[in-house]
Amino acid sequence: MASETPAVALDGVTRRYGDTTALRDVSLSVREGEFFTLVGPSGCGKTTTLRLLAGFETPTAGTVRFGGESVAGVPPEDRDVGVVFQNYALFPHMSVGENVAYGLRFTDPPGGVARDERVSTLLELVDLGGAEHRDPDTLSGGQQQRVAMARALAPGPDLLLLDEPMSALDAKLRERLRVQVREIQQELGITTVYVTHDQEEALAVSDRVAVVRDGTVEQVGTPREIYRRPATRFVASFVGDNNVLSGPVTDVGSESDGPVATVDVSGESLAVGLDGRRDASVGDRLTFCLRPERLSLSGGETTLSATVTSTEFLGETTRAHLDWGGGTLRLRTTDPPDGDVVVGFDPADAHVVAVER
Template sequence: MASETPAVALDGVTRRYGDTTALKGVSLSVREGEFFTLVGPSGCGKTTTLRLLAGFETPTHGTVRFDGESVAGVPPEARDVGVVFQNYALFPHMSVGENVAYGLRFTDPPGGVSRDERVSTLLELVDLAGAEERDPDTLSGGQQQRVAMARALAPGPDLLLLDEPMSALDAKLRERLRVQVREIQRELGITTVYVTHDQEEALAVSDRVAVVRDGHIEQVGTPREIYREPATRFVASFIGDNNVLSGEVTDVGVGADGPAATVDVGGESLGVGLDSRDGVAVGDRLTFCLRPERLSLSGGETTLSATVTSTEFLGETTRAHLDWGGETLRLRTTDPPDGDVVVGFDPADAHVVAVER
């Protein structure tokens, strides 16, 4: 993998606007055919990253590379990228067919087919076969989104850039469309960079995810890695629901599932699994996270007593907020708890995010 040239790479890219720095020396690489997602809160710099790739912005420092070659000075129209915006940006004065065909004014359709054939193939691909003559205004939000997708793909770009393409749609439609987008991406094998603030969406569709915060990358990994092994406190609390706790290490030993530390949190000793014993010593301050669904009402290797303060019914599960000696813990369960409870967890399910000496 290290020898393979990434399809897209950012190399120490900084972008400043006057006094504000939108990106601070970001480096990342996207592999050929990968579905790569940038996720983070609004204003974190993820859209700026996408615009740098499209060529709408230029880096203040650093280099953007496509297939190992710098694209500095290459205007957007010469980059072979397809872009889908949050508001779809369909040309209101053109029909659906003309919208999809627009990019074919500047290049020949791939595969030696005619323009009309290419347009109808693409519309078929997005389940809008025969919509050529329609006026974009008469389409629903979901349909417009698909036309934008077809338009971006029509010239056969090397890279597809999606900027929050679902955020204007309602939740159900969003779920259905993201599956469709993912299927189309797989079918074409096109390298895709997707920007979203919705962490659930990021986990659901991506090959790999980069969590962006405040102009820098916190962590890059597969959705599973990001969810199970968050590298920082921010990632732990931004991706999914989490309990983030910290305390002093009182003992380091080997438990049933490998190395583990005993951590004093608010006077109670909790067991926390370690990847290895290296780097953690008695007296360190350890920050770890524990997913709410890993806390169990039926006990576990480590137990603690808490009081239920409120519950939220979420359908298939219930989320309970527990008061544990002043700390708030969250727990996911299928049967709603009440009053004083004893909850437990397996130290291997606790994940260390930071160690301070």
């Protein structure tokens, strides 16, 4: 698996528009059949990356490869990609069936089936069987999104590109549709690149996620890796809720489950598991993060006294904002705390994101 040629690869790709650089020396590879998500704040370059793959943009420098072959100079219509846009871009002058059949004007349906049959198969796949003769304008947003999906898939593309396809929908529908998108992707086994600004969505549907910021890739990994082991301060705070703390290392010791650094944060000595970062030594400045759900009101190896300043009721859990003298902390718990509290955590709950000498 590791040695196989990636289905899609960006190799040192840079894209500049005049003076602004949308992408800076980005290298990525997507495996065959993988659901790969680009996530980041708006303007980070994730959509530019998708457009480079589709062939709507050309790299200023670097190479885009499909199956190991450079696609430089290959126009969008010859790339065998399916694209779904944020606004779905259904052709308003065509019926649903004509929309889905449009790509079949330029290629024969895969599997040697008739065009009509391919169209109805695809519409059934997206739960819109029998909608061929409907006018796109009469469909709801979610239905339009699914027609766009069926249209993109009809010619049997090698690569499916989804550009924020859910962002115009309401939250409940978004959650339902993302499950459906994932199921269709699994069923067809199609390599998919998905662009979103919603980190929760990215974690929920992807095989792997690339966090993009200011035109560079901050981290690539499985949702679990990205969440558990953010590689940078930005990833730590962008993906999920997080407390990011930093201070000088005053001591490095060893415990049963690995080396532990003692970090002085605003006068409190906190024990932080070094995990992979064995290179930290006394005097370094260490930045680490603590997930709010990892903080405990029932103690831990390190404890801090704090005062609850406000709470947010989130349904299943409550998020408390605490003032502990060294700043604020967020904590998630099932029973709402009040007044003065003691919070604790174990060294392994902390994750180091940066060490500066």
